[in-house]
Amino acid sequence: MNETGLSEEKIRNILNDSKSQDLKYERVLSSMCTYPHRVAVEAHMQFIESNMGDFGLFKGTSNLEKEVLSMLSNLLHHPGASGYMTTGGTESNIQAIRSMRNLFIQKSKCEKPNLVVPDSAHFSFDKVSDILDVELRKASLEDDLKVSIDSVKSLIDENTIGLVAIAGSTEFGQVDPIARLSEIALENNIFLHIDAAFGGFVLPFLEMSCEFDFILPGVTSIAIDPHKMGMSTIPSGVLLFRTNEHLESLKAETPYLTVSTQYTLTGTRSGAAVAATYAVMSFLGKEGYREKVSGCMELTHYLMDRLAGINVYPLLKPVMNVVALKVSKPDLVRSRLAKEFNWQVSITQKPHGLRLVIMPHVTFEMIDSFVKDLEKVLQTI
Template sequence: MNEKGLEREEIISVLNKSKSEDLKYNRVLSSMCTYPHEIAIHAHMQFMESNMGDFGLFRGTYDLEVSVLRSLGELLHHPEVSGYMTTGGTESNIQAIRSMRNIFQRKDKCHKPNLVVPDSAHFSFDKVSDILDIELRKATLDKDLKVSIDSVRSLIDDNTIGMVAIAGSTEFGQVDQIDILSDIALENNIFLHVDAAFGGYVLPFLEEQHDFDFKLPGVTSIAIDPHKMGLSTIPAGVLLFRDPGQLESLRADTPYLTVSTQYTLTGTRSGAAVAATYAVMNFLGKEGYRKIVADCMEATYYLLDRLAEIGIYPLIEPVMNVVALDIPKADLIRSTLAKDFNWQVSITQNPHGLRLVIMPHVTIEMIDSFVQDLRTVLETI
């Protein structure tokens, strides 16, 4: 920090230069985030100073959060849901499993708890294991890249506190057989957390219906991210609990604030993200989200048709707007696309392939340009 501050114009110049060096979304086919909706940006700016860590000072913003939770609870078939807005899927996943662990420990269990997750689970669950000192047991996937039910059953024992199911896996966009996992959770009296950080704003608006939410009685918590397909601003996640006791297990006393307790992982929380989420959800409504999802799926199928013209096919038929391609030398192709054409794509690990996410910023023109560049790369490697 300088002794004397810089002129405003100099700061703006530095900011503009830094912004210009960021990659624009029109070359990004790997991200599960996109440009936020205009009304979300407006709301975010209006509520920049609101701190939900001490929401007694910001009761209006708190009321917006309550409204967001109620709306998502209704969407996910449990209007009486408990929870709060987080920074995103990672925090939501940590807190969901922390709640499981806290309740497990109160039952006087003396052995180290374990958690059963799919091999396709987000890397945040590895963080969960490290932070909470929970053994992570990874179940294998079946031929459709869903978690193997037999593998899950084989990993459950007396110290299993819960399971994780994925509704829109990060790599493949696949949805586990959550109806069966719900039954297993009830049979074993354990928790079932659904990571729907991406799929939560997609699955309810698809023509084909998928059972993944609180409609299933064994589902005890859900993570869903408004800053992905919800088109809110970053950071905006939501953690939802079926039972208020799960949220209560996260309670911490806060005697010096205007509110006496917190249930959150972070202290300071963004009221701006709360307002942005409220604004965009109420502006778009279900009808608006159905159109956004339909447009993304139309672009996804168009991409598949164009890729078929050059002999490239998906590892699985896409469930949502995530495409994993069965393509050799995926690492080399990815790096060449980035170096020679500035395209940002990603790879899947097991099975190995190229991964594309068809977000609302992805246009037909982008797809045509990408396929042409991919064809060129394939012809030269």
């Protein structure tokens, strides 16, 4: 820090230069985030100083959070579900499993609790294991890259606190057989957390119905991220519990604040993200989200048709707007696309392929340009 401050003009120049070095979403086909909706941005700026860590000072913002939770509770088929807004899927997953662990330990003597997750689970669950000292047991996948029910069953024992299912896996966009996992959770009297961080704002708005939420009686918690397909600002996540007992298991006393207890992982929380999420969900409504998802799926199908024209095909049929492609030497292809054409794509690990996410910022022209550049790269490999 300098002894004397810089001028506003100098700071603006530095910021503009730094911003110019960021990759624009128009060249990004790897991210599960996108440009936030303009009404979300406006609301975010209006509430920029609101701190939900001491929400007694910001009662209006707190009421907006309650409205967000109500809207999502209804969308996910359990009006009145308990929860709060998080920074995103990682925090939601940590808190969901922390609740599982706390409630399980209260009711059962257990030296080393374990958690059964699909091998396709997000890396945040490795963080969960480390932070909470919970053994992570990874169930194998079927050929369709959904978790194997037999593998899940084989990993459950008396120290298993719960199961995790994925509704829109990060690599492939696949949805685990959640209805069957719900039955298994009930049969074994254990919890079932759904990581719908991405799929939560896609699956309810697809033409094809998919049961993944509280409509299934074994589901005890859900993570869903408005800052992904919900088009809110970052950081906007939501964690919902079927019963208030789960939320209460996370309670901490906060004697020096205007409220006496917190249930959150972070202390300070963004009220701006709360307002942004309320604004965009209220503005778009179900009809608006159906249009957004329909548009992304139309582009996904268009991409598949264009790729077939250059003999590139998906590793499996896309369920949502996440596509994994079968290409030779995907690491090299990814590197060449970035270096020669400034495209940002990602790769899948098992099986190895090229991964694309078709978000609302993607256009037909963007896909045409990408396919043309991909063809050039593949012709030289």
